[in-house]
Amino acid sequence: MQHRLTIDVFCHAEQTSASAKALAEQRAFARCKIAVRDGGLARAVTHYADHPSPHLIIVEDDGDTATLQSRLDALAQVVEPGRKLIVVGAVNDISVYRRIVSLGVTDYLVSPLSLEGMMDAIERAAHDPKGPERCRLVAVTGARGGVGASTIAHNMAWASARRLNLKTILADMDLTFGTAGLAFNQDPRTAFGEAFNDPERIDITLLERYMTGEDDNLQILSTPGILRHYEGIDEEAVEKTIDLCRQMAKLVIVDVPHVWTDWSEALLMSADETVLVLAPDIANIRDSRNLLDFLNGKRGDSKQVKVVINKSDVAKRTRLLPKDISNTLGIQPVAAIPFDPTTFIEAANDGKMIGDRFKSHKLIGVFTDLVMRTGVRGSVKGAAKPAKKLAFPSLFRKPQPKVA
Ligand SMILES: Nc1ncnc2c1ncn2[C@@H]1O[C@H](COP(=O)(O)OP(=O)(O)OP(=O)(O)O)[C@@H](O)[C@H]1O
Ligand SMILES: [Mg+2]
Incomplete structure (x- = not known):
């Protein structure tokens, strides 16, 4: 399937940057608009202060995971609501993964990111059933x-x-x-x-x-x-x-x-x-x-x-x-x-x-x-209405839950 997304990638590691640059050459991503920048999460925060937000943002962070949440909060202040975020961090630890994802981040991956890892993560994000319903x-x-x-x-x-x-x-x-x-x-x-x-x-x-x-x-x-x-x-x-x-x-x-x-x-x-x-x-x-x-x-x-x-x-x-x-x-x-x-x-x-x-x-x-059968989520007229679903728990839409 060909994706039509706007994707910004903010990298630190050379390999992550090379993977992001190779992404546009893959057939499934040929119709995406992909921008690759250095500077990681910190650069993303300054960038979105005066630029529109894409559908998906991938940020690499090389800082301390204990203070990552405050940096993500700063990003949340400047990014438009409802956008998806994938965080790439240095620590390979399931508790860190759970904590970051509980904030409403779509995915947490370990740095540096291979091309295959990046493609898989974007596929998952694009098909996130909890995500905002796309037309x-x-x-x-x-x-x-x-x-x-x-x-x-x-x-x-x-x-x-x-x-x-x-x-x-x-x-x-x-x-x-x-x-x-x-x-x-x-x-x-x-x-x-x-x-x-x-x-x-x-x-x-x-x-x-x-x-x-x-x-x-x-x-x-x-x-x-x-x-x-x-x-x-x-x-x-x-x-x-x-x-x-x-x-x-x-x-x-x-x-x-x-x-x-x-x-x-x-x-x-x-x-x-x-x-x-x-x-x-x-x-x-x-x-x-x-x-x-x-x-x-x-x-x-x-x-x-x-x-x-x-x-x-x-x-x-x-x-x-x-x-x-x-x-x-x-x-x-x-x-x-x-x-x-x-x-x-x-x-x-x-x-x-x-x-x-x-x-x-x-x-x-x-x-x-x-x-x-085409995958739309409608409610058949006359049928009982389904219980109201919770909105997508986006980092950029809801107040952040406090994490211990
Ligand atoms: N199941 C059916 N039983 C009887 N008539 C039908 C049925 N389905 C369509 N028709 C009739 O067949 C005719 C052609 O239908 P339609 O214009 O939808 O075909 P089409 O494939 O879009 O044609 P075109 O190639 O001209 O675009 C219409 O008169 C339509 O009412
Ligand atoms: Mg016709």
């Missing part, structure tokens, strides 16, 4: 055109906003023919694709101008349906746009049309979850095989593409049943949605999602389940 990015695409990928992306966005009560953005990257606006009976004032004409200008204010939606919980970036060429869409502009969307929501669902370009490949590779929709025919199976081989190879074992078979029962007579597809592709689909033209077309023609058109339909549960 999830889900990319939905079809193995071929017309398989129902957009319909599934739309209904997932609905389930996320309405059933799981999550602030959701649906970004329709089918810039010319996209139907997200139509499907939700929304009329985007300006086509989302126009944003990519001038990538320098893309910011939150601009994107908000392109968004439409019934309320804050579900915002849509789409087209009103204008025949326009959007050629030469810049991969970095797409990445920047999606990153900005992620700052505004808990879940961003990107409808990636059936095209193979730098930006579509990058989205399918880098999303937290990629959902591949296929229909039961030979061409879909061939293209799914190619896409799964390529994407799963790059995304790694923990981030395998999730497969949905749509219109799953249309090929009964030719014996292409979901289990035949699973066997051929060597995957277990996360959902098999039957061919149901009445339901889908009625809802589409009313400009409604299935859950709005039919108050209780079993597909509502299927779409909600699909969203929950």
